[in-house]
Amino acid sequence: MDxxxxxxxxxxxxxxxxxxxxxxxxxxxKEKYYLLEMFPYPSGRIHMGHVRNYxxxxxxxxxxxxxGFNVLHPMGWDAFGLxxxxxxIASGVPPKKWTYENIDYMRSQLKRMGFSYDWERxxxxxxxxxxKWEQLFFIKMFEKGLVYRDRxxxxxxxxxxxxxxxxxxxxxxxxxxxxxxxxxxxDQWFFKITAYAQELLDDIDKLSGGWPERVLxxxxxxxxxxxxxxxKFKLEDVPGEIEVFTTRPDTLYGATFMSLAPEHPLVxxxxxxxxxxxxxxxxxxxxLMEDRFTRTSDQYEKKGVFxxxxxxxxxxxxxxxxxxxxxxxxxxxxxxxxxxxAHDQRDFxxxxxxxxxxxxxxxxxxxxxxxxxxxxAYEDDGILVNSGPFNGLENxxxxxxxxxxxxxxxxxxxxxxxxxxxxxxSRQRYWGAPIPMVYCERCGVQPxxxxxxxxxxxxxxxxxxxxxxxxxxxxxxxxxxxxKCGGPARRETDTMDTFVESSWYFIRYCSPxxxxxxxxxxxxxxxxxxxxxxxxxxxxxxHLLYARFFTKVLRxxxxxxxxxxxxxxxxxxxxxKDGAKMSKSKGNVVDPADMINTYGADATRLFCLFAAPPEKxxxxxxxxxxxxxxxxxxxxxxxxxxxDRLKGLEVEPGSKTGKLELEGIKKKTHQTIKKVxxxxxxxxxxNTAIASxxxxxxxxxxxxxxxxDKREELAVIKEAIENLxxxxxxxxxxxxxxxxxxxxxxxxLLEHPWPExxxxxxxxxxxxxxxxVNGKLRATLKVAKDILEEDATHMALSEQNVKRFVNNxxxxxxxxxxxxxxxxxxxxx
RNA sequence: GCCCGGGUGGUGGAACUGGUAGACACAAGGGACUUAAAAUCCCUUGGAACUUGUUUCCGUGCGGGUUCGAUUCCCGCCCCGGGCACCA
Numbered sequence: 001m002d003x004x005x006x007x008x009x010x011x012x013x014x015x016x017x018x019x020x021x022x023x024x025x026x027x028x029x030k031e032k033y034y035l036l037e038m039f040p041y042p043s044g045r046i047h048m049g050h051v052r053n054y055x056x057x058x059x060x061x062x063x064x065x066x067x068g069f070n071v072l073h074p075m076g077w078d079a080f081g082l083x084x085x086x087x088x089i090a091s092g093v094p095p096k097k098w099t100y101e102n103i104d105y106m107r108s109q110l111k112r113m114g115f116s117y118d119w120e121r122x123x124x125x126x127x128x129x130x131x132k133w134e135q136l137f138f139i140k141m142f143e144k145g146l147v148y149r150d151r152x153x154x155x156x157x158x159x160x161x162x163x164x165x166x167x168x169x170x171x172x173x174x175x176x177x178x179x180x181x182x183x184x185x186x187d188q189w190f191f192k193i194t195a196y197a198q199e200l201l202d203d204i205d206k207l208s209g210g211w212p213e214r215v216l217x218x219x220x221x222x223x224x225x226x227x228x229x230x231x232k233f234k235l236e237d238v239p240g241e242i243e244v245f246t247t248r249p250d251t252l253y254g255a256t257f258m259s260l261a262p263e264h265p266l267v268x269x270x271x272x273x274x275x276x277x278x279x280x281x282x283x284x285x286x287x288l289m290e291d292r293f294t295r296t297s298d299q300y301e302k303k304g305v306f307x308x309x310x311x312x313x314x315x316x317x318x319x320x321x322x323x324x325x326x327x328x329x330x331x332x333x334x335x336x337x338x339x340x341x342a343h344d345q346r347d348f349x350x351x352x353x354x355x356x357x358x359x360x361x362x363x364x365x366x367x368x369x370x371x372x373x374x375x376x377a378y379e380d381d382g383i384l385v386n387s388g389p390f391n392g393l394e395n396x397x398x399x400x401x402x403x404x405x406x407x408x409x410x411x412x413x414x415x416x417x418x419x420x421x422x423x424x425x426s427r428q429r430y431w432g433a434p435i436p437m438v439y440c441e442r443c444g445v446q447p448x449x450x451x452x453x454x455x456x457x458x459x460x461x462x463x464x465x466x467x468x469x470x471x472x473x474x475x476x477x478x479x480x481x482x483x484k485c486g487g488p489a490r491r492e493t494d495t496m497d498t499f500v501e502s503s504w505y506f507i508r509y510c511s512p513x514x515x516x517x518x519x520x521x522x523x524x525x526x527x528x529x530x531x532x533x534x535x536x537x538x539x540x541x542x543h544l545l546y547a548r549f550f551t552k553v554l555r556x557x558x559x560x561x562x563x564x565x566x567x568x569x570x571x572x573x574x575x576x577k578d579g580a581k582m583s584k585s586k587g588n589v590v591d592p593a594d595m596i597n598t599y600g601a602d603a604t605r606l607f608c609l610f611a612a613p614p615e616k617x618x619x620x621x622x623x624x625x626x627x628x629x630x631x632x633x634x635x636x637x638x639x640x641x642x643x644d645r646l647k648g649l650e651v652e653p654g655s656k657t658g659k660l661e662l663e664g665i666k667k668k669t670h671q672t673i674k675k676v677x678x679x680x681x682x683x684x685x686x687n688t689a690i691a692s693x694x695x696x697x698x699x700x701x702x703x704x705x706x707x708x709d710k711r712e713e714l715a716v717i718k719e720a721i722e723n724l725x726x727x728x729x730x731x732x733x734x735x736x737x738x739x740x741x742x743x744x745x746x747x748x749l750l751e752h753p754w755p756e757x758x759x760x761x762x763x764x765x766x767x768x769x770x771x772x773v774n775g776k777l778r779a780t781l782k783v784a785k786d787i788l789e790e791d792a793t794h795m796a797l798s799e800q801n802v803k804r805f806v807n808n809x810x811x812x813x814x815x816x817x818x819x820x821x822x823x824x825x826x827x828x829x
Numbered sequence: 830g831c832c833c834g835g836g837u838g839g840u841g842g843a844a845c846u847g848g849u850a851g852a853c854a855c856a857a858g859g860g861a862c863u864u865a866a867a868a869u870c871c872c873u874u875g876g877a878a879c880u881u882g883u884u885u886c887c888g889u890g891c892g893g894g895u896u897c898g899a900u901u902c903c904c905g906c907c908c909c910g911g912g913c914a915c916c917a
Binding site: 212213214215216217218220221222224226228244245246247248259302325326327328329332333334336337338339340344345346347349417419537540541610611612613616617618619621623624626627628630631633634637678687688690691692693694695698701768769770771772774775776777778779780799800801804813814815817820821823824825 | 831832833834835840841842843844845848849852853854855856868869870871882883884896897898910911912913914915916917
């Protein structure tokens with residue numbers, strides 16, 4: 001009987017489903033293990049990236065279950081998002097219909113891969129029973145001051161008439177129509193992630209070890225904490241002041257002018273009614289017309305314009321002209337920068353260009369700097385000069401001293417500044433969770449009543465892709481009453497960023513159908529946190545940071561008791577083909593459906609695991625999957641040929657009667673169990689685990705035609721083959737269950753315990769000792785394990801090739817590393 | 830510029846904590862089976878040299894160093910990938 005993957009796989013998928021094999025319940029007698037892979041966007045069909053991600057997860061889930069853990073392994077759909085609207089624009093299919101049809105198809109594809117999901121926990125984030133709770137969280141956050149509305153600059157595409165997320169701006173152009181993206185002021189809802197910046201940063205240390213360092217460093221970077229000083233500069237002649245953030249308070253005496261971001265609100269007030277008003281406002285407008293991408297590139301020409309106003313340096317009393325400068329960012333620090341041209345390269349260039357004074361306040365020890373001859377700013381450490389009472393100090397010491405001086409004067413304080421900005425979650429889109437707020441003429445902005453949730457997304461909306469959110473045309477949706485005064489009010493028409501849904505779905509999986517509250521606390525307490533999370537590196541910052549933030553918010557709202565959602569994180573590499581990421585335009589896309597049809601789900605899974613370790617990019621190879629398929633055929637034939645001789649045979653425990661001809665196989669079996677267990681458990685190195693099982697198969701092929709017809713010898717083979725099949729089952733579950741039955745067993749291997757190795761058999765009794773003379777390999781010795789040094793030395797020295805290289809020279813030293821190497825050092829080299 | 834990864838045969842990749850570099854697989858070549866092909870099974874396969882061996886020399890991006898011994902540790906470079914970046 002030949003290996004026919006399709007019939008084997010469909011048979012077992014049916015049986016697993018009939019027996020509810022993958023269903024999980026809380027069981028306090030067992031240790032829990034929550035394994036989660038990032039849920040997919042239902043784009044239409046699964047791609048190789050999904051297959052790889054979910055295969056890795058499935059191996060771990062099945063392995064842990066066989067190890068006796070109570071495993072939670074859920075799956076669902078990140079179902080809101082723009083592609084559904086694009087499909088509606090292109091083909092007129094309503095987003096809801098399009099999304100749920102895609103989900104149905106993709107679910108069938110995942111089932112066809114044999115993944116062990118508890119499908120009873122499935123949900124889609126576009127289900128009202130899901131986003132209802134998100135709307136509740138929004139209201140709770142609003143009440144706690146963690147949500148606010150603010151006018152801010154957003155990416156705006158004037159052709160599409162819509163706001164774009166940062167990730168939808170590609171090289172300064174709209175990803176959809178290719179036109180220039182501009183900055184536009186817009187009212188947006190924000191989540192106050194900055195309130196958690198310090199905790200998000202601090203807790204990164206807790207994740208160290210469980211998360212890849214790379215991801216942690218990216219998050220640290222993104223949060224971007226820097227310590228410095230807030231300094232106030234009084235305006236000349238008029239009341240008011242400008243605040244700046246600086247990391248270099250030691251250079252304060254060298255601050256000779258002030259630079260404001262074009263967006264800075266003070267700009268307009270400063271120039272109002274002056275003769276410079278037109279020039280300055282024109283400059284501001286010109287700068288704002290340029291897109292963010294150009295403005296933040298370092299090739300960008302530094303330009304500025306004088307406002308005609310001055311402020312006062314708090315320590316020197318000097319008049320500092322106030323400029324508007326195009327390179328000053330409004331959303332970092334205070335949007336204003338004290339310019340120290342002698343010690344900051346940008347300020348230096350700016351000062352040279354506009355003829356502004358340069359004052360040196362730090363000099364390298366024993367050197368003198370002359371502002372007239374300097375060719376660039378001096379940004380390194382040194383000794384303070386021209387700094388009044390602080391002259392002669394090391395600049396590092398001066399930082400704190402000058403800050404204290406400012407504090408005494410009431411003109412500044414030491415502070416911490418973060419690069420991370422609050423999370424703007426408003427999207428002018430239809431296919432998302434409605435923001436549960438209303439605008440009342442009398443009461444202003446009000447959250448809807450909790451008992452009115454969910455605020456359902458209306459159906460039957462015409463989606464044209466033009467203009468703002470289609471919800472703005474839905475009178476039935478917009479017109480409502482104020483929850484406070486009962487008067488007429490209008491609903492918010494923006495929907496939430498889809499990253500909000502993915503920030504808490506992993507908690508909902510613990511009790512996906514609880515409908516009187518967001519979560520069942522007991523179940524959440526049992527399952528959370530996720531023990532192992534698996535997904536692509538592309539989410540290193542956004543999703544993983546948002547989810548961490550949201551978990552902390554839910555903790556502070558009293559819903560969960562944990563600080564961090566994901567104990568361990570594995571970021572799997574991309575699947576590439578011919579050295580490039582798979583894409584339609586390159587024509588190098590491999591459709592998993594074709595692979596399943598040709599080679600079966602098991603061979604596809606096996607190749608995904610074997611071709612590379614999980615965290616590395618994996619090169620898809622058509623010959624490679626052929627090889628995996630061949631291996632399964634080889635395994636099949638091995639079992640098929642021997643099954644009748646092995647069936648019903650009792651394996652005698654510790655059959656130590658006499659000498660076994662097949663002792664080598666028995667040793668190899670236990671060594672393989674040890675290797676595979678450690679590779680999965682300690683390192684997630686599935687490629688080497690599979691390689692070692694291939695080695696065992698190769699060993700069995702060497703002996704299979706000459707197996708003596710003795711019970712003890714057959715028992716060795718039986719033990720080898722059965723353990724092999726058991727161990728292969730997390731990787732290739734269908735063929736494993738089938739082979740298990742062919743060997744005369746009943747039941748499913750997922751319910752079979754993972755094998756234990758016998759340490760005695762797994763241990764090597766004879767080892768190969770490398771013999772070096774003066775550090776070069778000259779021979780190898782097959783010797784008993786733990787051979788004594790003197791015996792090893794004696795044997796080594798009697799080797800012909802060793803003698804040749806020792807060549808009657810005096811042996812001055814012997815380095816012996818038991819069971820590894822013996823190195824003989826001679827007098828002359 | 831700063832911060833993380835990474836660089837090993839024709840290819841994907843192995844090598845635990847410094848101890849025989851190249852496991853396993855792909856590709857290639859040879860053989861067996863077959864009328865033939867496919868499939869299958871077996872063998873060879875880092876490079877070079879010769880005295881063809883339990884042989885020697887070279888070889889893990891480059892140059893140094895530490896060590897009896899370095900793919901592994903240290904210093905200095907080069908290249909590739911990713912993140913952050915006029916961040917004050």
